[in-house]
Amino acid sequence: MLCQVFPQQYQQQLADKQQRLLDLVPSIADSLQVYASPPKHYRQRAEFRIWHTPERLFYAMFDSANPKQPIEITSCPMACEAIDQLMQPLLAAISDSDTLKNGLFEIDFLATLSGEMLVTLIYRKKIDEQVWSLAAQKLRETLPINHLIGRSRKQKILLDQDFVIERLATDNQAWLFQQIENSFTQPNAEMAQNMLAWAREQSRQIVAQQPSDLLELYCGNGHFSIALADIYSSVLATEISKTSVKSAQFNLAQNAIANVTVVKMAAEEVAQALAGKAFNRMADVDLNRYNFKTIFVDPPRSGLDDLTRGMATYHDNILYISCNPETLAHDLDTLLTTHDLVSAALFDQFPYSHHIESGVWLRRKA
Numbered sequence: 001m002l003c004q005v006f007p008q009q010y011q012q013q014l015a016d017k018q019q020r021l022l023d024l025v026p027s028i029a030d031s032l033q034v035y036a037s038p039p040k041h042y043r044q045r046a047e048f049r050i051w052h053t054p055e056r057l058f059y060a061m062f063d064s065a066n067p068k069q070p071i072e073i074t075s076c077p078m079a080c081e082a083i084d085q086l087m088q089p090l091l092a093a094i095s096d097s098d099t100l101k102n103g104l105f106e107i108d109f110l111a112t113l114s115g116e117m118l119v120t121l122i123y124r125k126k127i128d129e130q131v132w133s134l135a136a137q138k139l140r141e142t143l144p145i146n147h148l149i150g151r152s153r154k155q156k157i158l159l160d161q162d163f164v165i166e167r168l169a170t171d172n173q174a175w176l177f178q179q180i181e182n183s184f185t186q187p188n189a190e191m192a193q194n195m196l197a198w199a200r201e202q203s204r205q206i207v208a209q210q211p212s213d214l215l216e217l218y219c220g221n222g223h224f225s226i227a228l229a230d231i232y233s234s235v236l237a238t239e240i241s242k243t244s245v246k247s248a249q250f251n252l253a254q255n256a257i258a259n260v261t262v263v264k265m266a267a268e269e270v271a272q273a274l275a276g277k278a279f280n281r282m283a284d285v286d287l288n289r290y291n292f293k294t295i296f297v298d299p300p301r302s303g304l305d306d307l308t309r310g311m312a313t314y315h316d317n318i319l320y321i322s323c324n325p326e327t328l329a330h331d332l333d334t335l336l337t338t339h340d341l342v343s344a345a346l347f348d349q350f351p352y353s354h355h356i357e358s359g360v361w362l363r364r365k366a
């Protein structure tokens, strides 16, 4: 079944992943640190299609080998316990309400280590806002759900808000992160904490050798910017998504962080701005006041574009978080001509899948 986990095979799958990463990026072999995930209940997000039969509803997933045949999911041990335990009571309550049940196509869960739960019900028909909201309020009162959203084509109905507040901790410090429904967040919260710990440790070593401001690209909701803020003198963080930029600014305020500036910029535009091109969105930012000796990148699966890769090489230190070892290997072909590898890590964000999340610290060659 697609939602199954295999804890007895966990170590072997991690060893296989490590080998695959080393096959693609052999240069990291001597310094690789491996972070194992909890072998079950590791995902704070889960999405399920809902299948309707004349008698009942069930959670369904589809095998790519037989995509028209729904496979019933009765529990999901990949998902955190709060999601796993909510699945069946939620479906039973929805089944009792024609308003909530009719046209229901998908249910998405977003949970946090801080104990919040947001559920999105996605419909294939127009939602009657008033009627649905009343039924949804009743549902929320009977189950451990903090926030409930109804979605359909061009409709998004909120009972209150469309986000949760996560609390992530490492090094005896904790930070609060707004995580907005339907936008990027690290799905494995335990692993997200390990990634913050690793990034903080490398950063501490960097600034111990040389004071530095941090230039961060692809900052999302400020996940790394916020946790690294106390290590660098100041941080300029950039991101292409307007929603994520707003969320990062919300997160700076709720964590009372004053030395991070977030700007909505594509990575390739940051390269142009550093090369002297004027951008209205950078009007309030004096690039000359920064002492960028370190750049932090966490790009999407496609890796770095040519301009951004070129810009990265101007910095003494490059911290690179990758969700795709193939594009990491491609980027390292260039970056390792100017920089040496100092350390590397594998973070098992997605156990039992082929996905590999990793990190490297590169330092300019002597």
Ligand SMILES: C[S@@+](CC[C@H](N)C(=O)[O-])C[C@H]1O[C@@H](n2cnc3c(N)ncnc32)[C@H](O)[C@@H]1O
Pocket (backbone or CB within 6 Å): 184, 185, 186, 217, 218, 219, 220, 221, 222, 223, 224, 238, 239, 240, 241, 244, 265, 266, 267, 268, 298, 299, 300, 323
């Ligand atoms: C892998 S996520 C990392 C987000 C963040 N660092 C985190 O840990 O939550 C990649 C981010 O890059 C952003 N992105 C995608 N293409 C971009 C581009 N060309 N320039 C800037 N940001 C981009 C996405 O919106 C997304 O937030």
